[in-house]
């Protein structure tokens with residue numbers, strides 16, 4: 072199976088870890104002072120990662136451009152290549168934002184994915200410059216550049232797919248968790264004031280915050296990348312901030328208030344009955 076071969080190759084690329092760490096520091100230094108821009112690029116406002124939605128534009132346009140080149144339609148290929156190139160720049164911006172939230176194996180795959188896309192974009196730049204006669208060159212040279220760029224694009228896109236479908240990066244960590252209407256006992260039943268605490272409700276682990284008479288309860292597993300909110304979180308205003316990558320979730324509703332998470336955190340209703348504390352999943 073191709074996936075096993077590709078993953079075997081990627082898993083041996085230890086050099087990518089150091090490169091990834093350095094790139095991530097640079098990107099974080101640039102994006103952290105602009106949380107609104109960072110959230111815009113993640114797609115937090117959309118409730119869906121923006122990067123995979125945008126990547127459809129360059130892949131589609133550059134596939135069309137290659138086809139038009141091959142059937143001898145240079146004018147159509149020229150404009151399709153330009154659309155694809157601009158799409159690659161937009162995809163790069165959203166990809167850089169998502170890259171800042173990767174760790175370990177995901178960061179290694181993301182580093183190789185982004186380097187392939189960088190080389191592909193550079194090669195396509197030459198193709199665009201030749202097609203629009205900004206750079207001297209023949210149509211044949213522009214087409215050869217497009218073929219090389221396309222092969223790099225497809226290789227990079229495959230690895231990007233691995234990052235999501237194989238490693239589960241930027242997917243909803245709670246996609247398969249049911250929202251049943253049964254009340255479950257919470258253990259323990261008392262908690263410190265305005266501090267994060269871990270509690271069990273049946274098989275589920277929750278993070279809870281006691282504020283006066285009100286107990287707020289969210290699922291403990293961060294919707295972004297799976298950190299424990301009770302262990303890695305901190306209370307910031309009416310939100311829990313996950314210190315792993317900075318996502319924030321509303322304590323009362325679980326709604327994502329800051330990325331990189333794009334999905335809400337499951338929230339729970341709380342009631343007290345006969346000395347016990349019980350919870351059940353809030354309806355979305």
Ligand code: FES
Pocket residue numbers: 172293294295296297298313314315316317318331332
């Ligand atoms: S695991 Fe990334 S923000 Fe929580």
